[in-house]
Amino acid sequence: MKKIEAIIRPEVFVAVREGLAEQGIDGLSIYEIAGCGRQEGRTALFRGNSYTMEFSPKLKLEMVVEDAMVPAIVDVILQEASTGEVGDGKIFISTIEQAIRIRTKEVGSVAIN
Structure with missing residues (x-):
């Protein structure tokens, strides 16, 4: 079993979720997070004042799947979450020793x- 953690832009979530559903993935956890990476802070305007946003809003998806499903899931995330811009996110895959319902x-x- 593998645990897949994907950090993606919120605006691509619907497409990613639909792609995962097509692969038979209906169980996942979603977290609203904020982070920074290479895109660094960006400047925003609020009530006429300029300020730097240090963290960008992201979604973190987590799912535990059979080993054989990993390539298809990674392909869906790569295809649906990529905008070609800095800040598209990351995918982390780790081994799960045991799962108990x-x-x-x-x-x-x-x-x-």
């Missing part, structure tokens, strides 16, 4: 489906 006490890959 609390309600039924199922263990392993059956616990994530």
Whole structure:
């Protein structure tokens, strides 16, 4: 099993979600986050005053999937989340040793489906 964490722009979420649904992914967690990277701070205007926004709003998606599903999911995220601009996000993939569904006490890959 693998855990996929993707940090994406909020405006591409609908397309990413639809692409994941087509791949059979209907279970994921979504977090609203803010971060900075190469795009650094950007200047904004509020009530006539200019100020620097140090962090950009992002969404963090997390899902635990079977190993075989990882390439298809990564392809969907890369295709749907890319705008070609700095700040498109990142994908992190890590190994999950065990999963347990609390309600039924199922263990392993059956616990994530």
